[in-house]
Amino acid sequence: MVGSKSDVRPGRIVGVLALAGIVAAVMQTLVVPLIGDLPRILDTTASNASWVVTATLLSAAVATPVAGRLGDMYGKRRMLLISVVPLVLGSVVCALSSSLIPMIVGRGLQGLGMGVVPLGVSLLRDVLPPERLGSSIAVMSASMGVGGALGLPFSAAVAENASWRVLFWVTAALSLLVATMAWLFVPAGRAGTSSRRFDVPGAVGLGAGLISLLLAVSKGSDWGWTSGTTLGLLATAVVVLLAWGAWELRSAEPLVDLRVTARPQVLMTNAASVLVGFAMYAQSLVVPQLLQLPEATGYGLGQSMMAMGLWMAPAGLMMMALAPLGAKLSAARGPKVTLSLGSLVIAVGYGASLLLMGSTWGLLAVTLVCNTGVGLAYGAMPALIMGAVPQSETASANSFNTLMRSIGSSVSAAVIGVVLAQMTTDFGGHLLPSEGGFRAAMLMGCGVGLAAAVVAALIPVKPVAAAPEPGTGTEPHPAQEATA
Template sequence: MVVTLALGGIVVSLMQTIVVPLLPEFPRLLNTSHSGAAWLVTANLIAGAVCAPVLGRLGDMFGKRRLLLVALALMVAGSLLGAVSDVFGVVLVARALQGAAMGVVPLGISIMRDELPPERVGSGIALMSSTLGAGGAIGLPMTGVIAEHFSWHWLFGGAAVLGLVELVAVWRLVPESPVRSGGRFDFGGAVGLSVALVCLLLAVTQGNAWGWGSGPVLGLFGASALLFLAWGAYELRIGRAGDADSARQPLVDLRVSARRQVLLTNIASVLVGFAMFTSFMVSAQIFQAPRDTGYGYGMSLTLSGLALLPGGLMMIAFSPVTALLSRCRGPRFGFLVGTAILMVANLVRVVAPHQLVVVIVATAVTSIGAAFAYGSIPAMIMQAVPVTETAAANSLNTLARSIGTSVCSAVVAAVTTASVMYVAGVEFPTADAYAAVFAIAAGAALLALGVGVFVPREGAPEHGTHADVGTAALPLSETDRDRIRITP
């Protein structure tokens, strides 16, 4: 079960990266503009951001395995659609359907919490959480080979095969969780959150192309802020009504999400996503840049992917270490260790010479830090939420990490296009631009470390919560006891 769910995490990461190697070629292949091709990433990101909390809440209500199968089925359908079409609009829809895979990781983590014995929960969720970053590094060599030597349709066809194998494995090997919250789905909350997220992520991902000070971008940021405020007020009202009406439950219980441990962990997750993704994103560009830039190595897609492979392997290899450290010292300690490593690794990239061995080692060390931080985050979240809200809470945290990687992409694009050089008539970022990017990433890791320091220590629960990793639960009201069925 653990292996099956962890492979699902790798599949999720692949859905986010499979089109990256061919983004410069898609304008020609799909008869679109460069800004249109960028939507192949944006559509996937937005769909994943919307699907993750919705599938998480539905999983808590109606069965996590059931919704896990739904997410995988949508991903397979999108992959098959992209494998057989050359029309840009159809491929864009295919990428949006692939975004549904984002719900696989929080649902898988929640199933592990419900099904595994207590001594296995920590290692299982650490592995599952780490695959969210490791899959990108492992998938880049594979997608690079396909992009260089085969038709681009095989990127989607291969994803369909992997998704189908994972679908069958989940069907055969993963049991349904007996923990259900029941109730009525919050459609109003789902629509409000979806629209607010679309406005926010659209502004972040298109800011560099449209201009950060342009009317559309500023309007989207303003609309997003207003929509989030209105959505929050609505969710709080639904939550209060739910105390009296057991059929009504908010999409996200903001009273739980506002607890210091949950809130600070989600804020830190945004910063960790930024600090981690910088290395993967920029390192690939440095590996492929020509040697005449003074920092590049002129590698092919395949070779640059292989240079990133040690980073992905480190994330998987260190996930058991993360679980051991969390069990001995608590997940908060593992998170602080991880963010400290991320900060140091990014600082090294600012001042270290541009030698291939140094870059590869620094990328691998960044992955080790990400493994510690990512592997600890779900346990920190689950210490503070009821078992009936595990999937929804982890979905919100996965969304926070995705926002961090999205902001990272936008910042990297803005900084690297602001300082450029020309080599053989082609525009490339300067070495100083990349140094600035890593300095910003180190600052993000430092902020994450600072936020993590204020996360409550294990064993000191606040407001009557129980801080037992793997079996965290909140005190239940009489109404809750009547409406929630929990298998001992």
């Protein structure tokens, strides 16, 4: 076992943790090529089949903050290894499924493992020397984009040339590989806190509130935005989350320390994260449709699912390629500047789409620019968070930040879905999103990117000297580590 930060092999550790992030991201895009076939595969309706996607979203939202808190309590590497278990089990259950309920259960299990990314980012702070931390955080953060980008062509290729079950057997094997490599090559890092009291009411309350909110957001278009079910879930979310917040403020050992999240630097970073999550996901909804719609529509580009995935893959790789540049910028000017710049780049990408969306090469350029901005922003967020929280709360704080991004993406899916559903055109008796609808969605992404840049520019970064925590000796302040 590695004894100190000076003994570690940073490249190997970052490689293993980045692979974990890539595998987790692949899980999220895994079923995209199967969506049209799921009703036939599972012998169910299209509406019921959509739960295969929703189940992962809901379980990930609940599991991510819980995994972060448990990582701070019992050790981040230990919780990372535990989080891989449902990834393996969920993949196996899905591979063996022939009906809806087992598939939903398997996808829910896969969602439980999504805490590996914030756990991995937080673990880097424990095990790497300060001079390697900034670039490593950026690479780890970019792994989600790489996984999402590679997941589409991989899934499409397998779905077109082999049994769909192969997808899940491959992800099960990859998850086992991640667990093995993490066990062998990633040090345990900082020991958990002396606290062993887990906030069960806080976890239940947050889970209930998030499930109510995300169910309403993700299924509102199916149920009707003014239906009793949707409005009831939204009302329940408000009441439950307010009660949860009151409980957390009174709890001596809360699941999420709201006093820490209320610090201006953390609060504003999380607010920017919601906006970046929204902007990031909007182009993921628009570009694949534009690429695949028939050319006869006048704006569709007639690409196959496989070709669409290949056109979008370079954007994810761009995130990884630019991670070191973002880290250097954060080291020189601070992560606040990197987050602001990244948000502006996202807005530029969306603005350029209004001129470039008529060709495959134009859309490739749009995704490259947008994902360049996303890569810069995602690499800066953990640095800003860790620069404002005690080391004993890094996993919890990063997990909450990841949750904010996920909420932004969920809201984006709902809002963009409504825009495209309302702005339609008749094509051979079928209603399809109109060119005006796609342009409106891209303009919305541009506006949200600009809003994220404004919020990021207002983040008050004020490094304050902090006393060393028990057992940490004379380590530097987190703000110094996070921007190193």
